[in-house]
Amino acid sequence: MLAVVPPPVTVRVPAKVNLHLAVDDLREDGYHELVTVFQALSLTDEVTVAVTDEPGLEIYGEGEGSVLADGTNLAWRAVEALSAHVGRTEEPNVRVVLRKGIPVAGGMAGGSADAAATLVGLSSLWNLDVTRDELAEIAAGLGSDVPFALYGGTALGTGRGEQLVPVLSRHTFHWVLAFDSEGLSTPKVFKELDRLRAAGNPPRIGSHTPVVEALASGDPRQLALLLGNDLQAAAVSLRPELRRTLRAGVNAGALAGTVSGSGPTCAFLCEDARSAVEVAAELSGAGVCRTVRVAHGPVPGARVVGGDDAP
Ligand code: ATP
Secondary structure: OOOOOOOOEEEEEEEEEEEEEEEEEEOOOOOEEEEEEEEEEEEEEEEEEEEOOOOEEEEEEOOOOOOOOOOOOHHHHHHHHHHHHOOOOOOOOEEEEEEEOOOOOOOOOHHHHHHHHHHHHHHHHOOOOOOHHHHHHHHHHHOOOHHHHHHEOEEEEEOOOOEEEEOOOOOOEEEEEEEOOOOOOHHHHHHHHHHHHHHOOOOOOOOOHHHHHHHHHOOHHHHHOOOEEOOHHHHHHHOOOHHHHHHHHHHOOOOEEEEOOOOOOEEEEEOOHHHHHHHHHHHHHOOOOOEEEEEEEOOEOOEEOOOOOOO
16 A cells, blocks of 8 residues: 655744843853843745655755755754654654745844744644644754744743743834845854953843833834844944944934844834835945845744644
């Protein structure tokens, strides 16, 4: 009798921007405690998983050629983690195709997004009976930003960013994203922050509470005043040109700009959708970045495309 091969499953997964990213001092175990407010944006990767007799990974789009398509890729590590979780011991007979729209090493958690999408895609492909909360536990083992990519929306993250509580966000916020021509390594940016703090006392952002209140009010002007990122000084110290990019976005009419996570992507909050298109057009012509994208948020986390049966 012929075995029935399930059809491939495609999952769309959002990038994140940090509206607030407070970084505590380096702990003895080498990690920093974070308090962050994430928002999931309409800038996405698409991940297709399929049963195959030629297991492996293919990568197209942003960063193709610069991201390794091997066992170190976070998407493949997600295949292995889910296989182990459900007790599949044989080599996974899956092919994973990444179509990346999220810049690589851009501070928008693209690798984490791919891992989250792979978990959701495989759960559907293998018809697994796992809840999203169960997937989130596996996700946290893969990286601190992976659980957020599963849930999406707007959330407060603590610990290393993996302990999440949803945050009420009224209305849609409109963003312009400026991609840089080269990525920044997250560990290097954290090291630079430690160096800056050892050398002096760079200002730290305050509490996240006003940001949460601004999100509930839905007023982009109020939120714009409160965007803050302790990693921004370190990213700018490593990539001084970002100062010019941040200035150019505000000169183009954005309400405010911030470095996203560890950078170097700059995210500009705009008054509304029309203003975002105008800011994007002007920023494109300013010659301060490689590519400009318009996005809105919050959007949902990793979801099967064309289906609503995802865990
Ligand atoms: P972080 O989540 O640490 O803020 P980031 O958003 O700045 O990271 P990513 O695009 O997630 O950056 O990539 C960080 C590094 O992870 C890359 O330099 C790459 O070598 C590695 N990586 C592994 N898997 C992937 C993937 N599927 N997509 C992109 N990068 C990946």
